Amino acid sequence: MDTYFISRWKSQIKKGLLEYIIMLILKTKPCYGYELIADINRLAGMEIAEGTIYPLLNRLxxxxxxxxxxxxxxxxxxxxxxxxxxxxxxxxKVMQNYMESLNESITQLMNIK
Structure with missing residues (x-):
């Protein structure tokens, strides 16, 4: 098994989902930066650094x-x-609809025999 490939693949998925995860958390409550980092670590199992989240928050x-x-x-x-x-x-809401559709498609693909 190529651990470098898997590590890189996981990293790309996390980068792509981070914006969505932040917005999902903020849908439930206002948060400050460190609180967001802790929630992401706890709820999504993703370790992120302050240097990652603050530029993203500023862009959003x-x-x-x-x-x-x-x-x-x-x-x-x-x-x-x-x-x-x-x-x-x-x-x-648009992102959630897309993620639901994507999840359904992936589930179908995983069940192909």
Whole structure:
């Protein structure tokens, strides 16, 4: 088995899904960057670094799919919380429809004998 091939393949899948996973998490609640990293690690089993997530969050903001707001809690430092914009919610619906269709297609392909 070619472990380099599998490792590279997994990496490409993760890169392609990261934007979708971030938007799915933000659909449920506003999050700050480190919280998003922890949720992605816990919920999706993907280890990502701060150097990966912040450029992606900034790009999604520039595309008007996310907005951010600095919030100061009673305890601790102020944090920048990200949440979906109305345009982001609509884009996520399109992405979800595509992922459902893709999943059905892959399931059919896997069951070919």
């Amino acid at each position: 903001k520039k595309e008007n799919l996310l907005k951010s707001e600095w919030i100061e809690k009673e305890v601790g430092i102020p944090r920048k919380y990200y949440q979906l914009t109305p345009e982001g919610i609509e884009q996520l």
